Amino acid sequence: MxxxxxxxxxxxxxxxxxxxxxxxxxxxxxxxxxxxxxxxxxxxxxxxxxxxxxxxxxxxxxxxxxxxxxxxxxxxxxxxxxxxxxxxxxxxxxxxxxxxxxxxxxxxxxxxxxxxxxxxxxxxxxxxxxxxxxxxxxxxxxxVLAIGATLLVGAFAVTRVTRRLHLTAQVARRISAGDLDARVNDPRTEDPSRPQDEVATVSGALDTMASSLQRKLQSEQRFTADVAHELRTPLTGLSAAAELLPDGRPSELVQDRVKAMRDLTEDLLEISRLDARNEAVDLAVHELGPLAARVVRASGTPTEVRVVRDATVETDRRRLERVLGNLIANAHKHGAPPVVVTVDGPTVTVRDHGPGYPAYLLASGPQRFRTENGGKGHGLGLTIAVGQAEVIGAELVFANGEGEEDGGNGENSGSGENSGSKADGGSGGAVARLRLPEYVSLADPPVAED
Structure with a gap:
């Protein structure tokens, strides 16, 4: 052994x-x-x-x-x-x-x-x-005295270097998390007359990279927002003109395409606002079970709702409905029936029985304007769901089921975006699990259970 x-x-x-x-x-x-x-x-x-x-x-x-x-x-x-x-x-x-x-x-x-x-x-x-x-x-x-003194001086010198390295690593993690305003601002890089060591060189390179990345992303965000805003006015006129066309198949096709363009424009505007990270959250206390049932009714789809254990959550209702609505719509568009929404405490799972999520989505999350096998959609539905879930402080996880039962067990269940590409082990369908922060009232005493 x-x-x-x-x-x-x-x-x-x-x-x-x-x-x-x-x-x-x-x-x-x-x-x-x-x-x-x-x-x-x-x-x-x-x-x-x-x-x-x-x-x-x-x-x-x-x-x-x-x-x-x-x-x-x-x-x-x-x-x-x-x-x-x-x-x-x-x-x-x-x-x-x-x-x-x-x-x-x-x-x-x-x-x-x-x-x-x-x-x-x-x-x-x-x-x-x-x-x-x-x-x-x-x-x-x-x-012994010389060794002790040398260790103290050496530890002080090394600690100063490692502290600067830790600061640089911390700023790098903040940038990777989306805080593009984070900078190291090492004083050695700000004053060219001061000698620069290797740590200052790395810090300066990181600040330069962050500034360049911030300018690029801000330029892309402004471009997306400007395009969406510029499209709204002609699309509004085009929609009004399409309604004046005589009834018939050509009119239906025009109105359908205009509606698709308007939805795409609104999605682009929403994504630009999410990218700007300046969204205000309107928190309130809601019962999760009835809220999920209301979203299913509003979707107009044959979706089954199962409440294993209801819970009270403090969240932004409009944004939560947006997330659940996108997950349900994505399940019906790219998955296969039956689509089941399960509420188990502060966790909501949406599951279909299609081929499952594609491998790229499981590995790196939803990607904008990416579809599989020519499927319909522009790849923004789950992207918006992920962004809105982050705004309300919820955790959204995507997975593929492995022949799981849909019984009221609170397991993952969900929808698959562009799931025409069958992922490994996708026979159980696509699963999306949304975990919300549960609301606990301090006024209510804890109830002892047998």
Missing amino acids: RAPRLRLPAWTATLTWKAAVFIAVMCCALAALLGVLVHVSVTGQTVHDAREKALTRLTEVTRLYEAGEPLPRFSGIDPEGLPASLRALAARGEHGTMVANHEGRPTMWAAGPADGRALAVRFDYTQSAETIDALDRSILGSS
Whole structure:
């Protein structure tokens, strides 16, 4: 059995964490290297001075021994405590020094040959050993302080960079959500005389892109609105003139096409208002079940309404009716009967039993002026439904059913725009689910259920 892979916390992937780890590792490595170099250098120099001192004393004691004079108390022949290795070295006729413990204290020994025995001298090495230990503690303490100070300074510098990156990412998300007025406004990009780093370059490029995109979209919105407004007047006259034509098939065709053009013009105007994002919402409290039934009756279509659980919602009735009306009309135009509208709490589902939504709609949502297989329609119905749902704070989700039952279970049910192209698993029909924010009255106490 394969062991589960250990996953690190999400914060370990941040740039601040990585920079802190890198700085800490580099500081530790540098401190260790410098500490070792200083320790080796100072220890070597201290030992060298002690050896020179010991050998000098050994030379003086050797001269006294050869002259037959009494030896100082810090010297002797084969004295007690002389390290065995140093004794053996002197027995071979060589001179040497060694640091060893004598009577519990560090001692520097120096020994040389004397008539087949070892003539040795010693002196206290405690102060030199304590000096080296104090140096090691100083190196360790200063290294810790240096690492801490470097981490603080590095974290401060990196945090300033990451904060600017987070701000840039936040502005990018706001732009992708539709707020085209969002800008980073990095002061380094506004003042050309100031040096620019990589973050400032990215921020400036994002602001430039957002400005260009805003100008382009505003130009398209103005063009759409201007075209729709310019078409309204001649279409009104054309509609009036078409009603004066004598009855017959040509008159019906003309009136039908004029009506289609007027509907398209009104849809274009509505989309231009939605794109401008300046729509005012008229909120009120409504019962969702009766409102859905009223929309079905107004549509004049054979649509079944099922209320599993009614709910009270606070919404804009006109916009909600527009959304439901578009979904129902789209289901009858592009789907197949029966079309069922189900109310289950604050969720309304509209479902047909046609081939389902096309794959592009499920992947990226409705697209304007796109139809499948030459189907009728201009692709604005569901686009308007999505826009109006966003205005009233509702969630509109499109899916294809998988052989689901239409019983009162509150499952997704809906309509498919231009669904002549059968999507994968579309045999269950097209499903559109509209979830509204439910209204909760603070004056009504909660009811306990068994």
